[in-house]
Amino acid sequence: MHTIQLLVSAFLVFLLGKYLPISTKSNNAYFNFKMFNIRQSTLTKLIETCDTVLKRLNSEKSKWKLTAACVPEADETAKQALITFSEQWEEIYTYFSQLRDTLKSNPTSEKIREKKARILSALESTEELLDTFIGQLRDSCESIGAAKRTLSGLEKSMEETKKEINELLERLNKLENVPVMMPIRVKQEIKQEVEEDLFVVFENIRQSHASNGQSSASNTGKGPDPSPMADLDHQPIELPARNREDKVHTTHLSYKDFVGQPSKIGSRPWISGFKDGEPVHMDKQKFCQTLEDGTDLFSVPTVPTLVKSMNGLSMKVPLNLGFPSLHEYLQSQEHADVTVIDSFKQKALSKKMKISEVINRFKTPAHERDICINILSNEESGSGTKFDKEFRPPRLVEESLEKRLERVLIRKKDRIEEELEDELITEEREEELTEQKKRIEQQMNTFPKYLKFVIVSMAGSFTNVHIDFSASSVFYHVFKGTKIFYLAQPTEENIKIYKEYETSVKTKKKWIVAAMENQWERLVIKAGMTAIIPSGFIHAVYTPEDSIVVGGNFLMENQIARQFELSRVEEKMWKNNMLDYGSLYKEFNNVMFSYTENILFEKLVNLHEIPVEDIEELKEQTLSMVKNLSKNVLVTWYSEEEQEQIIQKLKQLIPVEWVPVEEIPEEEAPADIPMAPENAENVAVDPEAVPEQDMTRTRLPRACKRTASTTHVPPKRRRR
Known part of the structure; x- marks a missing residue:
């Protein structure tokens, strides 16, 4: 060591x-x-x-x-x-x-x-x-x-x-x-x-x-497993025969081929017709890519990517996860029930279901099933289940915004605890550090957990067109069965159509698939394969056979603008009772404020230390944050007063050459000499060195002026 x-x-x-x-x-x-x-x-x-x-x-x-x-x-x-x-x-x-x-x-x-x-x-x-x-x-x-x-x-x-x-x-x-x-x-x-x-x-x-x-040893010399689930994973799902030669497909998605009965999307009759007209002609790649393995995949790609083998992804998966062992991997005293969606009705059942009951339902032959189970919201992080302990997401997740923030919070907490152990610490400093530690612990205790979704779907399940919450990026690994994605790019026009479709209150409206008829591409993910879907891609998902999938959602620093844009759409839908609270990325606004305070501020204060090739990306992130960060009722990590302080400090630290002064109206008092930024304890300064004023970068003087002019009485803390 x-x-x-x-x-x-x-x-x-x-x-x-x-x-x-x-x-x-x-x-x-x-x-x-x-x-x-x-x-x-x-x-x-x-x-x-x-x-x-x-x-x-x-x-x-x-x-x-x-x-x-x-x-x-x-x-x-x-x-x-x-x-x-x-x-x-x-x-x-x-x-x-x-x-x-x-x-x-x-x-x-x-x-x-x-x-x-x-x-x-x-x-x-x-x-x-x-x-x-x-x-x-x-x-x-x-x-x-x-x-x-x-x-x-x-x-x-x-x-x-x-x-x-x-x-x-x-x-x-x-x-x-x-x-x-x-x-x-x-x-x-x-x-x-x-x-x-x-x-x-x-x-x-x-x-x-x-x-x-x-x-x-357990499978040697004991004969066949008497369990009725022993060979469930190996039973082929019988689907209605399709005479593809009788179908005349165009070079792009046909509305009639895809839709069937648009008034009953996902229903049993709709799925029956959809199987026969499922648009296999969309297999030709237009914007997706396929890789043999994940050896060269160290970060989230810019387009949907199918990885045939998990080699090189550094993803750890349970070796024998399947329908017979599902109960063993997902059951625990604290995590006994799961929310089930009936895909035929496109809504969740009023009562949760035990894992054992879910498994029994899958034993029923397809033509005798009264509901079509689609479990989409079962997240296992911190559940204590066997799956939680044995599964590890792919390494590219380590580059996510949440993982970066989590590492910074851990380091700050360790640093505070080390300083608190100092016998010479003053009482005032001790109180200040204790309060900081309390806040960090609160954030870590309620930190988002979206990296271990176990998705269990019956044959015939259909998830309607959507963008994952807060435009988060996704990894999607199929253990058993097959999943078929239909994807459209997040172009300006497509996003506009999507936002209008999602927020429209019309009871009868043209299905978004028809409105974007020429935009779709088909991506088939078979058992053992992994798909990486970047931020903002519009997609629907069809399940042709009983399937088990593991997926995870995460934010990326280079997608802050798009993530804010879609989050605001979802919040609008939630306020209008068009979307339930459980469908939101509930900690999104918390994470954005914490990221700004704990990571972005330090980057801006130490801007001269950032590599030249990273400056443009940092500029885009900062401008997106300045434009979108606002006080929000969904923020629980910071009071209303604290939110306002973070927003104002961000405006103070942004370099003048990035945003002209007139675009951030604020009365500024003159400053005679350059001063240290607010969090000067994060910067080592030689007390004997008096730096000359740098006329090529006016970020620091401007930040100091704003600091000097904002010494007003803070507003009262909002009641909670």
Whole structure:
């Protein structure tokens, strides 16, 4: 762990040395010279640490070859597997060497990401091979004592090496996104990063093998499973025959083909007609894309993306989740009932249903079912169920706005607790920190949980055209069955049609599918596949066979404007009783205020430290927030007075070159000298250094003027 701490320390200081000199605003030559010396010193230590890891890798790849030599020639499969493992470890060694060379050549964040991606991909490939062949390896080594001891020692050594490499990769990932701090804070930030819980790419090999062994043992030598649900997952769903040759389809969606009976969308007769006219001619890709696996998918794509294999997504899924085991994965004392939608009626049942009853309903033959179950709102985060414990979303979710905010809140809470332990703390400061800690804990206790939806649908279910709440992005993994999406792009015209359709109070209105007739594309997601749907894509979903799906919704920093736009539409519908409260992203406004206070403010205060290539994106985010952030009755994390303070402070911090002064009318008092921003405790300042006023960037003087002019009596706190 000491070496990893050293590695993180080196990288933080290295990044400081790399990016701070980009800004010429400080005009502090001594500081730049000092940072150059620090960087050179830490880079030397960093490369030495890389050499240590490379030595371990080199030793282990030799052990693979030794183990392969001990396996009898007759066991060709196991022998070949060991040779393959040796080659995989050789590949990891090569990529890690390339990372070391990159570190020696003044690396950029882009180069680090590229090398890290290669190491991750090679490690994941090794993990898959281990899962496939580990049982055979153990059997082969059973009769060879020396080889067995070698394998045991190798496994232990591998676990240590993988842990060390994964910690390195995680810290590299974090360092790319952590705002650069001033030198006086480096030591404190390093300590917080080292103590933070890390995301581990690999599961323990021994546990994985043990669970596989138990599963095999339970299904060996006992005959067929007497349970009536034993082979439910393997029963084909019989659908009405379709003579596709008799259908004459156009090159785009035909309204009659798609709709059937538009007055009864989703009803049993409507679905019956829809099956025969289901628009398979829409399969030609116009804007969607398909990937073989998730190896190169590190962030949310700009278009709907179908990932055929979950390899490379770093998503952990229960291996045997299915209809027979659904009760085992979803049942708990605190989480016993689920809300069920009858898709034939397109509305929720008045009474919740137990998981056991849901499973019994799926045993009924399709033609005898009185309702068409579609469970869409069953979210398992924090439920304590087996599924909650065993499922982990794909790694791209770590880049979401919520995950970034959650990490910042955790760091701030840790920092406050550390300062509260100081024996020299004043009573006034202690009260202030205690209040801050209380607020952070309140936010963390009510933080949004939308990443573990378990969607259970009967054949024939249809979810009408919609955009996911608050225009959130989506990942959607099919465990069993098939799902078919019909998607339209969020163009300005399509969004306009969608908003008018959703907010219209007319009882009879033209279905939106007809209004957007030429816009749709069909995306079929089969068992084992994962779809990533970016923010704002309009879609409907059809379920041709009984299905189990896991999905998650999350916000993205680069989609703030669209997320606000759709949230306001949903809030309008809620106020007009056109949408129930449970269909909203209930914490959306809370999250936006907290993101502004805890992340956006710090970026704007330290704007000169932001990489040049990220400035334009930050500008768009800030302008979207200035335009849309407003006091809202749905905000529970902040009082009305506190909301107003955050809004005003955001206006004070925005650079003049981004928004002209006349567009933010506010009386400004002159300031004689530049002053520190309100949260000056977040910036280290040399008390002996008096910076010259920078005439090329007027953000700081303007912010100071606004601060000086807003020393008025705050409004009274609103009653709650």
